[in-house]
Amino acid sequence: MDEEQKITESSNAEAWKDKSYDAWVLKYGPAPAVAKRIRQNPARTLGVLREVLGDPQGRKMANLMGSHGMKAVAVACLGAQATVFDFSEGNRRYALELAEAAGVSLRYVLADVVRLPQKELTGDYDVVLAEMGILHYFSDLSPFMATVRELLSPGGHFILRDFHPVTTKLISSKGSTAKVRKHKVDGDYFDTSLTQTPVSFAKYLQDDTAKPVLLRKWTLGEVVTAVAQAGLHVEMLLEEPNLSGEAFDKGIPKTFTLVARKL
């Protein structure tokens, strides 16, 4: 692992350490109330992931960088044996409260996903899921993809859903309604630099104590290449428009979902 990757990881680990618990309580509410909503309709919590995930019943699922645990608790409510791997203590606290209140079992491994203890790399997960705000945490994608491969059982699936680089690297947008919304193509799609950015939960805190993260944004070609080079067989790459408001940013790819199988 190179020096740049180590620096990125340690500053990002510091930013995510514990403040996130307060942010989730402020944004979503205390865990028991959220757990009740997930329990009532776990499929709604999974949103567009429902289709690619299939039926979670009886399957062993790893949620890499699964944050506050909502997706993992939802798949556990649908019968999966779920494990989250994430290095944030604040996230773990919220996720375990959520699981307890939802009455499901959740294993939360507090660790850096590119340095998991050997005993965790069991090669028997049916599904490895990572979604929304994942790849930009790495200045080299190969250690992350190696973790995915080593967790998966032969025939198991990797599901990666993340922000689309056309939106994150190329286009900048202004205006909060469809009517006044304007876009500019002023980014550099091929930029490889690390950029310092406020951690995603900072906006929910009532003070400015959150620390920034260092992010590296990847092109779609770099992502697919990293998956293929890890020996995973790409079965689907779906580019998605804005799914939360159809007229808003029409024609611009916002997210992508990649499904790959370990042969």
Ligand SMILES: C[S@@+](CC[C@H](N)C(=O)[O-])C[C@H]1O[C@@H](n2cnc3c(N)ncnc32)[C@H](O)[C@@H]1O
């Ligand atoms: C934006 S969140 C991912 C979104 C999440 N799936 C959700 O639904 O909210 C990014 C997560 O990655 C975790 N993270 C970042 N780098 C990591 C690393 N190297 N190892 C483990 N966790 C990491 C953070 O703690 C955080 O929970």
